[in-house]
Amino acid sequence: MKLKAIGAFAALVTLLTSTSVFAAGDASRGQAFYATCGACHGANAEGMEALNAPALAGQEEWYVVRQLQNFKKGIRGGAGDVYGMQMAPMAMILPDDQAMEDVAAYIKSLGK
Ligand code: HEC
Incomplete structure (x- = not known):
């Protein structure tokens, strides 16, 4: 019984630490x-x-x-992906996942 609980806890910790948890995007930072x-x-x-x-x-x-x-990792924008290759360097100007979250929050807000 106790072992099961420890196992479940360990699984939860693994889940939480393997999923990157970032603060919600900040649209005002994203605007810049x-x-x-x-x-x-x-x-x-x-x-355009x-x-x-x-x-x-x-x-x-999230999308x-x-x-x-995907652009930053080279999953999109590789050789043969003509338009993706124009976008890939743009993803590089976003320093980290938080910056991506921020710009995504701003983009989402433009749809209102
Ligand atoms: C030099 C022009 C250019 C700039 C600057 C640019 N993009 Fe792009 N972006 C593109 C092109 C071209 C595509 C389409 C790529 C394709 O066809 O796969 C694209 C695609 C995308 C997509 C994928 C859309 C989808 O539905 O899959 C996202 C998201 C995106 N851009 C976000 C951004 C963000 C955020 C920035 C600023 C950091 C940015 N782009 C700057 C040209 C640009």
Whole structure:
């Protein structure tokens, strides 16, 4: 009985430490980062077809963060991914996951 409880606790600790827990995104901090993004995605994240940059306004924060991580890790934007290669260096200007959360919160707020 006691062993089972310890096992469950250990599993929970593993789960919590393997999942990165970040503070919720801060849209006002994200706005500063977005200044660069707006050059391609539009000042209000409405998208710019001429630059192949999609609209982002209102997009779910978890999706934006995951795509930014994918660009940063090279999962998107590798050889042969012509448009992704234009975006990948942009993900690099976001120093950490908190910055991604912040810019995602700002993008989400633009959809209102
Ligand atoms: C040089 C132009 C350019 C800049 C600047 C730029 N992007 Fe992009 N972005 C693109 C292009 C082009 C794509 C489309 C890539 C593709 O087709 O796979 C894209 C795609 C994305 C996507 C994926 C959208 C989806 O639905 O999968 C996200 C998220 C994104 N950009 C966020 C940002 C953020 C945040 C910034 C600022 C840090 C930024 N972009 C700056 C050109 C740019």
